[in-house]
Structures are given as structure tokens and as C-alpha cells.
Amino acid sequence: MSTQPSHKATPWQPSTTKEQDWIKIDLHIHTLDDPKDAVDYSAHQLLERARSLGFRVLAITLHDAVFERREVFADAAAMGILLIPAAEVRLCGGDVIVLNVSPFGGSIGSRLLAEIDCFDAIEYCHFHIGLFNPNRRAKRVATQFGKPLIATSDAHRLHAFGRHYTSTPMPVALTAENVFAALRNGPLRLTSPSSSFTDFVSAIYFVFLAHPFRLRRKFGSLMKHSSNSKPGVAPQC
Numbered sequence: 047m048s049t050q051p052s053h054k055a056t057p058w059q060p061s062t063t064k065e066q067d068w069i070k071i072d073l074h075i076h077t078l079d080d081p082k083d084a085v086d087y088s089a090h091q092l093l094e095r096a097r098s099l100g101f102r103v104l105a106i107t108l109h110d111a112v113f114e115r116r117e118v119f120a121d122a123a124a125m126g127i128l129l130i131p132a133a134e135v136r137l138c139g140g141d142v143i144v145l146n147v148s149p150f151g152g153s154i155g156s157r158l159l160a161e162i163d164c165f166d167a168i169e170y171c172h173f174h175i176g177l178f179n180p181n182r183r184a185k186r187v188a189t190q191f192g193k194p195l196i197a198t199s200d201a202h203r204l205h206a207f208g209r210h211y212t213s214t215p216m217p218v219a220l221t222a223e224n225v226f227a228a229l230r231n232g233p234l235r236l237t238s239p240s241s242s243f244t245d246f247v248s249a250i251y252f253v254f255l256a257h258p259f260r261l262r263r264k265f266g267s268l269m270k271h272s273s274n275s276k277p278g279v280a281p282q283c
């Protein structure tokens with residue numbers, strides 16, 4: 047994203063166009079290509095689910111790696127889905143979603159204010175339940191600096207994709223530049239329902255038990271494989 051917003055975005059502005067003109071966007075999703083997390087669904091499984099749920103714009107945001115499998119981009123395009131090259135990078139201890147070549151939101155704590163001009167949008171975290179909502183501060187900062195809030199799923203499990211997303215009116219042409227302009231200028235709709243108690247328990251189970259176990263299985267087996275490999279031959283995920 048390289049241009050400045052033409053006016054202050056109004057993330058909660060209601061729709062002014064027909065319902066069928068709006069598109070669903072999720073710019074923070076992981077797949078099993080992720081080099082750091084142990085995710086159990088493929089980019090193509092994600093595309094199939096995205097198509098069935100009516101998504102038109104996605105970004106696969108691997109940790110510290112740009113997703114650049116050309117065949118997936120081609121397949122997404124054939125399905126009418128714009129896949130934006132992206133990554134989730136660790137910058138000075140904070141995770142930032144980078145789209146194309148520019149940073150686009152993130153939760154980097156107090157440095158967000160000091161570096162606010164570097165960011166085009168602020169991410170609305172999917173994980174909130176009842177009074178526990180870490181997005182309150184994000185909303186205040188977004189309002190204060192005229193930045194759009196962008197709801198994403200940060201999906202690490204396929205069923206988690208599809209519930210948290212941002213919608214905009216369909217641009218004239220579905221290009222990354224037009225989508226970014228729509229996100230900057232609004233109107234936007236954020237879909238990010240409060241977690242249910244079941245979601246909450248499931249997330250705690252996944253984060254503290256299931257995912258660490260998967261990581262041990264994934265990277266444990268890779269290390270074992272690597273130690274049995276010839277020098278210079280990297281294991282493939």
C-alpha cells in the first residue's frame with residue numbers, strides 16, 4: 047500500500063450500496079506452508095472453503111515468510127479470488143501483517159503510536175469474549191489517527207476461517223490496489239462476533255495443548271530427518 051488515504055476512514059459506516067455488491071476479505075490466515083506454526087490444512091483447502099463461503103480477497107500470512115506458490119495464486123484467480131502476496135513478520139518483537147511491500151496493521155503495543163504513520167490500518171483481533179476485548183484500545187487508536195480497523199481471522203484451523211472478516215463494496219476491478227483503496231477509504235463492515243464459551247475453551251486447548259504437541263511432532267520429525275540427511279540437503283515441509 048503506497049498511497050495515503052484521501053480522507054479519514056470510517057470503519058463502522060453502514061452500507062450505502064446493495065448487499066450483493068459487498069465482498070468478504072480476510073488478510074490474515076495461516077496454512078500448512080507455515081514455517082513456524084503447525085497448521086493442518088493446505089492452501090487449496092483454504093481456497094475451497096473461501097469459495098464456499100463467498101470470500102473474494104485473501105492473504106496467506108506465513109510467519110516470517112512470504113507465501114509465493116504461483117500455482118496457488120493461479121488457482122485462486124481461476125476461482126475468482128484475489129490472493130495478495132503477504133507475510134506476518136516479527137518486527138522488534140511485534141507481529142505485523144505485510145501486504146505487497148508495505149506494512150499493514152499489527153499489534154506492536156505502545157510502539158504503534160510512535161510509528162503510527164508507518165501503518166495503513168489496525169487489525170481487529172478475532173479473539174474477544176464478553177467484557178474481555180483487547181480491541182478497545184485498537185479502536186481508540188484507529189479513531190484518534192483516522193486509520194481503518196480491519197477484522198481478520200488469523201486462522202490456524204480451517205473451521206476458524208470464515209467467521210471474522212472485513213467487507214467492502216466490490217471495487218470496479220478486483221485488484222490489490224483497488225482493495226487497499228477501499229480499505230483505506232471505506233465504507234467497511236467488520237464481522238467479528240464474540241467468542242462463545244465453547245470457542246474460548248477450544249482456543250485455550252489449541253494454543254496450550256494441541257498446537258505445542260503438533261509443533262513437537264512437526265519440528266521434532268524434521269530435526270530427526272535432518273540429522274539423517276546428507277549435508278546440504280534441507281528437509282522439505
Ligand SMILES: [Zn+2]
Pocket residue numbers: 074075076107134200
Ligand atoms: Zn497470524
